Structures are given as C-alpha cells and as structure tokens.
Amino acid sequence: MAVIELSNVSRAFTVTSRTGFRRTRREVRAVDGLSFTVEPGEVVGYIGPNGAGKSTTIKMLTGILVPTGGSIRVAGVDPSRNRLKLAKRIGVVFGQRTTLWWDLPLKDSFAVLQKMYDVPRARHRENLATFVELLDLGDLLDVPVRQLSLGQRMRGDIAAALLHDPEIVYLDEPTIGLDVISKARLREFLAQVNAERRTTIILTTHDLDDIEALCSRVMIIDHGHQIFDGTLAHLRASQSAPRTLVVDLATSLPPIEVPGATVTKVNGPRQHLTFPTTTKAAPLLAEIAANYPLVDLSVAEPTIESVITQLYTPTPTS
Amino acid sequence: MGVYWAIGVRSFRRFSTYRIATASGAFTNTVFGFILCGIYLTLWHERPGLGGYDVSDALTFVWLQQGLLMPIGIFGATTTVELGERVRSGEIAVDLYRPTHLMLWWLSVDLGRAMFQLIVRGGAPLLVGAFVFDLKFPSGALTWLAIALGLVLGILVSFGLRYLVALSGFWITDSRGTEHLALVLSLFFSGTVLPLVVFPGWIGDFARATPWAATLQVPIDIWLGRNPGGVGAALLFQLGWIVVLLLIGQLATSFATLKVVIQGG
Known part of the structure; x- marks a missing residue:
C-alpha cells in the first residue's frame, strides 16, 4: 500500500500587490493538480527550479499547510487534520534551518527529542549509538550547536530527524553548502538507512549528484505541475537533448x-x-x-x- | 508532559550560560534602582502617602521592580522575541513539524528562562537596595507563598501577552511594530514608569484593570500588602487574565497554523 498518496492536489495563494494606493489581488497557484503515490521504502528525488512548488508540496505533506483542493493521505491519515499525530511518524531536515538548540550541547537536543517522540529509552540509546558511529558524532556531543561547522551541524540534524525511527523522511536540500567529502558521506549514510530500515525518503535538492547517488525515482515539478515522474535512465532517454x-x-x-x-x-x-x-x-x-x-x-x-x-x-x- | 519539563529545564540551563549578560543586567538594574530612588524620594517627600504608599513602600517598590523587570519580561523577553523572529523568517515551520503544542512548547521555554532570571538575578537589586535604604520585607509563610504564586502568575500573564504579540507576525508580516506598541503599553500599565497606585480616578482604575497590571504591579503589591481588594482577589485577577490570554493564544495558534502562509521556502 502506498505510504504517500496525492490526488489532484492544488494550493493557491492570494498575492496582494500595491501600487500607490491601489491594491490588486491575484491568485497564484503554487501547486496545481498534483497527483502521485510513493511506496514504502522508495527514495524519491523531488526536483524543480526555485518557486516550482517543491516546498509547498512538502509543507502540505507534513500537514502545516492545508491544500486548497484535492486530497492527501500520508501514512494512512490526512496530514493537516492529524499534524501532531503524524509528526511522530515522520522526520524533516531543512538544509538551511536547524531543529537543534543553538546554545545547548548536541546531546541535550537528542535528550529532548527522546522525550518529544516518546522513544523507548533502550531504542533511543541503540539508535543514538548507531548514528553517532555512522555519522561520526562522538566528539561533537558535548559541543554547543552554535560552535559546530555547517557539515557537523547537518550531521546532527540528520541524526535528530531519524532518532525516532520515522517511516518517512523529508530532506530539503540536505547537502546545501557542504564540501564534496561531507556530501559523499551523507549520501552513503542515507542510502544505508534506507536499505536497513526501509525508510521512505523524499529528497528535494538542486544537487543532481544527490539524485544520481540516492534516488531510484525522480519527480520533476515546474510551475506547480508535475512534468516528469520516472527513473533517472528513463529521464535521460526521454529527452532529446x-x-x-x-x-x-x-x-x-x-x-x-x-x-x-x-x-x-x-x-x-x-x-x-x-x-x-x-x-x-x-x-x-x-x-x-x-x-x-x-x-x-x-x-x-x-x-x-x-x-x-x-x-x-x-x-x-x- | 515529559517533553515540556525537559525543554523548560534546558531553557533554564541555556540562560545560565549567559553569565556576563546576567551580571551586567543585574548591575544596570541596580544603577537604575538608585536613580529611581532619588526621584521617588523627592516625589513622596512632596506628596507623603501618595497612592497609599509610604516612603518605605515606594523605595521597596523600586528595588522589587528592578529585580523583576527581566524575569517577568516587561521589556519583552529573549524567548518570545525569538518566537517572533521565527514567525518572520519562516523558521517557525521547524516548530510546527514537531509533535508538540506550539504554545505549551514556548510557555515551557519561557518559564525556564523566567525561573533562571528570577532565582539568580531577581533578588540581587533588592539586596543592594536593602543595604542602603530601609525596605519592607514580608513576614509569615503564607505571605511568602502568596508572593511566589503571584510572581509565577505574573510571568504567565506576561507570557500570554508576549505570545500574542509574537504570533501577530503571522498576519501582519512583521511583528516588530506590534512589539514596539506592546513595549509602550507594558511600560506604562505594568507600573514600570510609575506605580499604578499614584494614578487618580478613572485612569487609575483602568490602568489597574489591564492585564499588564497583573504582571508587575499586583505581585509587588502582594509583597507590600497593599492590594486594594486583598491578596485573594489579586490572585484571582491574575488567574482571570491568564485564562483569557491563554485561550486567545490557543485560538490564535489554531488560526495561524490553519490559515496563514508560512513565510519563505
């Protein structure tokens, strides 16, 4: 059974622009008639130019934005109606934002997360040990987050998003600003998590190497419409570049x-x-x-x- | 509930890392305490018994007020200002991805901050003031209990107000204007500019009925034993505002998360 199901989903925003005292209202469709399904364990690259509607889609999938049309089911529920319940079953990573607490040591953030997601202590310890080893976080646990480098912080954020064994993980440009080695390490880690835990991964990125390294499937969105959905090889073959x-x-x-x-x-x-x-x-x-x-x-x-x-x-x- | 306690404790710990800010803040409060004492001494010398306060009441008011400005968050507090910034920048999305209630979350964060600032620096100006002036100290366990309760309720009222100010950014794209307006209202109606007891007639009655009065003026009056209707009524007054403000806060949270565009990618 599909873990994510969108059928004919739209999201419109009203944009008000002002010239002098005159106000004009215009409706902008950030996402327009989007339909797709994702099976458990898939790694999907979700790409498109800036402003294509990627973030809007992710926000609707996580339930913080309500679609203006169509229906969404994620893990069997309507995200916007069950935002708090769904939040326990998903993980989210923003490349440019952090879920970690800036002034506190990394391990404090992990401790709060254990409570937040009601992770059984034994499971939490086990997961933490795994991620600390795989992401090489051992020396960073006592360092306040604000003192971490971007790559280190990103590793911390990824661990934070996965500690509660989420069924689905949304990664929004996870490798942005990272150096080549950090990128490669992160990709390797994500591939391993997907293989061992069957975690469904939705990855939005501008770095096509991320897609090549990780994704069995690519979806391309532009101007709110889906313009491609298939494998990378299929994508190459379909175009007459x-x-x-x-x-x-x-x-x-x-x-x-x-x-x-x-x-x-x-x-x-x-x-x-x-x-x-x-x-x-x-x-x-x-x-x-x-x-x-x-x-x-x-x-x-x-x-x-x-x-x-x-x-x-x-x-x-x- | 464990998560709210956990984040409250972390917030307390976080503020304990700002040692220089804590020390310099307490020092500033103390300097202002002396300046205000000069003004109040002159005022109460000219008008003895003004607002039902004697000179000792007025001076005690100054030192209590200086100690409580930060914990109660009369000028706004780091925590709720951060919340406002998160709404502005769109970073609030990160908070909404969590399986926690937004208001309870920030309430815990704010209480952790307030408790640190209350315990560590709240009493500092008062101690200095007590060396120089003859100040009033309450007696009796029950009074101390009422004071502790009044302070916590005062912090909660203040949080209720600051939370709404921060959330206003969901609707007006920039909550800084609201923050400035809230600051002016807070400074005047909390009794920070002058104790509210000195305002006569309907202005005084109005000022003493506002939620800002419940933040600072009421707890100080419990300490001084000067609440017009007694301590019980004062605590109920605070409680009433907490219920109203937190209900509006909860409502605003639901509206904000359902209706409003989360800014930025």
Missing part, C-alpha cells in the same frame, strides 16, 4: 561541413559538433573520416543538468 561530438583534426581548418551535424565551436584543430539523439554517430564519423584528416574523437552524452534545463524551459501543458 543534443549530443556533442568533439573531433581533433590534423590541422586547423575552417568549420567542417557534415550533413546532420553542426559545428558549434572551433578551437584550433579541435572542433565541436552537436547532433540530435535521433542521429546515429557512426555514419557521421565515416563521413568526417572520409573527407577530413581525422586524428581523434570523443562523443559526449547530454548531462542530466542539460536534460533538466531543457525540461524546465518550455511552458508545460498539464
């Missing part, structure tokens, strides 16, 4: 002429050509090798960034 062919010639030449490809850049003897995914590379190569002094070559697949950029740009039709 052009591929790039880089050829090194024996000498510098003016842009070469090849049917089916166009030269985008000339750099001495090296020329860059783009061609659509529908065109096969082999005939192009044969053509070039036959007419020009070809020395070396490479073909580049479109990056996931370019695929998504292409998805964002056209106005979507829902």
Whole structure:
C-alpha cells in the first residue's frame, strides 16, 4: 500500500500587490493538480527550479499547510487534520534551518527529542549509538550547536530527524553548502538507512549528484505541475537533448561541413559538433573520416543538468 | 508532559550560560534602582502617602521592580522575541513539524528562562537596595507563598501577552511594530514608569484593570500588602487574565497554523 498518496492536489495563494494606493489581488497557484503515490521504502528525488512548488508540496505533506483542493493521505491519515499525530511518524531536515538548540550541547537536543517522540529509552540509546558511529558524532556531543561547522551541524540534524525511527523522511536540500567529502558521506549514510530500515525518503535538492547517488525515482515539478515522474535512465532517454561530438583534426581548418551535424565551436584543430539523439554517430564519423584528416574523437552524452534545463524551459501543458 | 519539563529545564540551563549578560543586567538594574530612588524620594517627600504608599513602600517598590523587570519580561523577553523572529523568517515551520503544542512548547521555554532570571538575578537589586535604604520585607509563610504564586502568575500573564504579540507576525508580516506598541503599553500599565497606585480616578482604575497590571504591579503589591481588594482577589485577577490570554493564544495558534502562509521556502 502506498505510504504517500496525492490526488489532484492544488494550493493557491492570494498575492496582494500595491501600487500607490491601489491594491490588486491575484491568485497564484503554487501547486496545481498534483497527483502521485510513493511506496514504502522508495527514495524519491523531488526536483524543480526555485518557486516550482517543491516546498509547498512538502509543507502540505507534513500537514502545516492545508491544500486548497484535492486530497492527501500520508501514512494512512490526512496530514493537516492529524499534524501532531503524524509528526511522530515522520522526520524533516531543512538544509538551511536547524531543529537543534543553538546554545545547548548536541546531546541535550537528542535528550529532548527522546522525550518529544516518546522513544523507548533502550531504542533511543541503540539508535543514538548507531548514528553517532555512522555519522561520526562522538566528539561533537558535548559541543554547543552554535560552535559546530555547517557539515557537523547537518550531521546532527540528520541524526535528530531519524532518532525516532520515522517511516518517512523529508530532506530539503540536505547537502546545501557542504564540501564534496561531507556530501559523499551523507549520501552513503542515507542510502544505508534506507536499505536497513526501509525508510521512505523524499529528497528535494538542486544537487543532481544527490539524485544520481540516492534516488531510484525522480519527480520533476515546474510551475506547480508535475512534468516528469520516472527513473533517472528513463529521464535521460526521454529527452532529446543534443549530443556533442568533439573531433581533433590534423590541422586547423575552417568549420567542417557534415550533413546532420553542426559545428558549434572551433578551437584550433579541435572542433565541436552537436547532433540530435535521433542521429546515429557512426555514419557521421565515416563521413568526417572520409573527407577530413581525422586524428581523434570523443562523443559526449547530454548531462542530466542539460536534460533538466531543457525540461524546465518550455511552458508545460498539464 | 515529559517533553515540556525537559525543554523548560534546558531553557533554564541555556540562560545560565549567559553569565556576563546576567551580571551586567543585574548591575544596570541596580544603577537604575538608585536613580529611581532619588526621584521617588523627592516625589513622596512632596506628596507623603501618595497612592497609599509610604516612603518605605515606594523605595521597596523600586528595588522589587528592578529585580523583576527581566524575569517577568516587561521589556519583552529573549524567548518570545525569538518566537517572533521565527514567525518572520519562516523558521517557525521547524516548530510546527514537531509533535508538540506550539504554545505549551514556548510557555515551557519561557518559564525556564523566567525561573533562571528570577532565582539568580531577581533578588540581587533588592539586596543592594536593602543595604542602603530601609525596605519592607514580608513576614509569615503564607505571605511568602502568596508572593511566589503571584510572581509565577505574573510571568504567565506576561507570557500570554508576549505570545500574542509574537504570533501577530503571522498576519501582519512583521511583528516588530506590534512589539514596539506592546513595549509602550507594558511600560506604562505594568507600573514600570510609575506605580499604578499614584494614578487618580478613572485612569487609575483602568490602568489597574489591564492585564499588564497583573504582571508587575499586583505581585509587588502582594509583597507590600497593599492590594486594594486583598491578596485573594489579586490572585484571582491574575488567574482571570491568564485564562483569557491563554485561550486567545490557543485560538490564535489554531488560526495561524490553519490559515496563514508560512513565510519563505
């Protein structure tokens, strides 16, 4: 049974703008007709440009924002009507905000959380020991949170969100501002938690490496509409972002002429050509090798960034 | 309930880490105590028995007031100011993701703060004042009990007011204006500018009926034994305001979480 179910969910905000004494009211639909389900244990990457409606969705899923249309069930309940009850079964991490208490040592925050979520003491000790080891928090427990570095604080926040064995965890840009090593460690940890505890993870991020490392499924939202839902491989294949062919010639030449490809850049003897995914590379190569002094070559697949950029740009039709 | 006690204790501990702030605050209170004593001595010399206070009452009022300003939160308190900032910045979302009641949570945080400031620095100005002036001290266990109760109730009334001010940010996008207005009202109607007993006629009656009177003036009058209707009525007056304010607070919390946009991503 699905752990998260949205059917035709919308959320509208009234925006009042003032020019002099005149007030105009305008309705903005942050989320418009969103439907999807998530199964237990899935890791879903939820991405979209700024203002696409990601945070609005998360707020509705956690029950702090009421949808203006449609219905939501999370873990079998309506989130906004059962916010406090649901809160015990979910974990939330904001990359840019902390749930920890600023002026108190890290371990004090963990102690309050045990009481807050009524975690049995033995279970709390066990979880804490696990997370302290996996996230390397041992030396940080006695340090006031305000003295922690961003990466250290983030690890503390992640542990805090998972101490009560939540069924679902929402991670809002958990790797924002972290260095490469911290990011890798965090991803590894999250993958392990998901594998061992079957925790459902919803991850919003702008870092597509997070998605590649963790998510079996990607959902893309833009202007409040869902524009993609599927696997990463499917996402790559679905889009016709052009591929790039880089050829090194024996000498510098003016842009070469090849049917089916166009030269985008000339750099001495090296020329860059783009061609659509529908065109096969082999005939192009044969053509070039036959007419020009070809020395070396490479073909580049479109990056996931370019695929998504292409998805964002056209106005979507829902 | 365990979580509220736990966070209250943490809040107490948190404020105990601000040693320099505590010391400098108590010092400032003491300096102001001497300045106000100068003014009050002149006033009560010109008008003996003003408002039913004798000179010793007036001076005791000054030192009690200086000790209680911070614990009661007459100028606002760090805790509820932080709550206001969280509403403004949208960080309040973090609080709403918790399985705890927003008002009870912040009440516990505020009580932890108030208890620290009451116990550690509340008595400091009074001790200094007592060295220099002839001050009144209550006698009898029952009076001390009534004072303790009156102080706790005063803190609760003050919290009720400050909580509403902080939540106002849900509707007016910036609660700082409300905070300034609340400060002016609090300074005047709590008896911080002048004891409310000195105001004559309907202005005095009105001032003494406001919730701000229940924060500072009432507990001090319990100490001095000067409550117009006796100690029982004074405590009931405080209790009445607590019920009203916390009910409005609970209502505001429900409205805020249901209706209003949580600001920022």
